[in-house]
Structures are given as structure tokens and as C-alpha cells.
Amino acid sequence: MTNLSELNQTHLDVLQEIGNIGAGNAATALSTLLNKQIDMSIPAIKILDFNQLMEYVGGPDTLIVTVFLRIQGEAPGTMFFVLSPDETSSLVQQLINDTSFTYEELLDTPLAFSAISEIGNILSGSYLSALSDFTSINMQPTVPTLVMDMAAAILMEGLAQISEDNDFAIVIDTMIEDTEKSTQTIKGHFFLLPDPESFTKIFKALGVYDR
């Protein structure tokens, strides 16, 4: 299933459901952690070439904070949990109870760094375990890595595997956001990018829902 012309509405619905299941579970986890109500967006399924993907995240040299992991197992792929610098600041402020924290201090503040790493760890873990349960596909995440740098520099290294055989990526993007209208709004994007050969596996696993 690497031929895009074969993607029909049912396939797109399946990919959207994957975004729903995964991010839904992650939103619940974050809600419990922060003791706040967390909402999620309807997943967006985007088929983008690499340059379009960079524009999608705000340009190749936009500063982003990312937790990256590779998914190993039957349906390999790449996952990014992406926060903007300001969202990182406000998330860390809530986690470590320090309202003076700004993202510039992230790399020099071990407590903040590990707090964000751990959040990325928990959220991506809950996303993947929901997905793995739902599809009955064995998925093992690698240890997540936290990086703050230019979007293209981070995303392209994570996409090296996909790029070997493709000039585009299928992105399943779900946003989670706290719904309390405070000054400290948090929005995080999950980008799930299955490797090309994983699509057949995913569609097959969810084929029972194909009407």
C-alpha cells in the first residue's frame, strides 16, 4: 500500500481512527497528570512531500521541541510529539510549579528537561499502546529522545528511513489541547508516520471494519 492512488475514503477513515484512538488515550493520560480537561482535534491525514511537511510545521527553520521515537515491530514507523517553544514553557511551568520558566532554559534545566521528556514518554506510550491494542499489531517504541532545534533538522533525520524509498510521508496529525481558558494553553501535535510497508499491515488489521 505505497501507491497513493489506491488510497480510498475507507483507508483514510482507518488512518483517522488510528489518530483518534491513540491521541484519545494520550489526552486522558495528560488530563490525569495535569488534573485538567484535555480535548483533542479530529485527526488530519496529510500526504505531504518533505518540503510541504516543513511548511506544514511552520517552515524549515522554525524552532520546535520534539519527542521523537521509532516504532519497531510488525508495523514500523516514526512518531513525533511536537510542541512550540511557548507551549513548552507553559507545560513546564505547570509540571514543575515554576511560573518564571521559559523554554530558553530548557537545555540547562535538568528538571524541566526530564519533565518534558517524561511527558513525551507517557503520551507517546499511551498513544501507541492504545493503537497496538486496537489493531492487535505488535508495536515497540524505542526510548524517546527530546530535542529542541530547527523543524527540518529534527524531522528529516527522523524521516530518513521513510525517505530511502519515498519522496512523501503520510502524516496522521492529532492535536491535544487543554480546554480551560487560562493564559497557559497547551497544544501538542502527534505526528505518526508509518513506514510505507506498514500500511498494508494496518489496513489488514483493521479490515474487519471495512464496510
Added chain:
Amino acid sequence: MTLTSEIIKVGIADVKTTVYPNTLKTSGLGSCVGLVLYDNKAKIAGLAHIMLPDSTVAKKDNQNRMKYADTAFEILLHNLLTSGASKANLKAKMAGGAHMFGFKSDNKMLRIGERNIEAIRVLLHHHHIPLISEDVGGNKGRTIVFDIDTSMLEIRTVNSGTKQI
């Protein structure tokens, strides 16, 4: 007469050439490598944003040839020579090839930066093009701008400032 200079933007897996007084720019190099070849007598330069080391391992045809070091190099060299550069005058500068993620892995895709750099060194050596300067490796993203007039390559990073090589 004043010449208006333009910034020629080179995307990911892209190759462009231009002449003085324009500058060449590519943004957000991580494991990718930005390779500049220039002829400072003819005032012509080209920039390739290379993602992967080797086109021969690709499983499929119809790939973007500007993505791989070997084929991007070929395109870059061809475009420069047909625009009036002389091969004997060509010099090279490069930047990028970082390793953005700290963790160790035996997965070769995660050492892609080093392999890109190595592939380019071999190509430069093979074509007898001297590598004048480089800023490679490390774990930072880079945005690079090449000034044809001065032959200087400016490297911007998020955490370690800007420098020229």
C-alpha cells in the same frame, strides 16, 4: 548600475545554481548535508541539499535524484559546467551531517549524517575538487547561506550562534 541580489532558496532534496550577486540558502540541515560547489573566477555557485548517501540502494525507480549524494553531485556538477563554470576552478564547502538524536543505536539510518558526509568526501576526492572548509557533525540544526562574491558560507544555529567558514 546597482545589481539587485536575490536569495535563491534551495529546498530539501533540491539542487540550484546561480551567479553573482545572488546568494544561495538552505534551511534546517540536520543529518542532511548542504554542499556548495563554486567557481570564484566565473562567480558561479551551486548548492545541493542532500538527504541520503547512495542512490544505488533505492528499491524503487522514479525517485527524486536530487535526494542522494551521488546523483545530486552529478546534477550539481553538470549544471555548473553548463552555466560556464570551469571544473579546474571548482572548490567546495559543506555543512550539516549532524546527529540530532542522542541515543545510541545500531540502526544505520540513525547514523545517516556521517554516511552523507563520507559519501560527499569520496565524490569530491574522485573529481579532484578541493574541500576548502566544512562545519559538519555535532547535534545541531544548521541554516546556511553562501555569498558568491566573498565565497563565504554563513552557518546559523539555534544554540551556538552564527559563524562563517
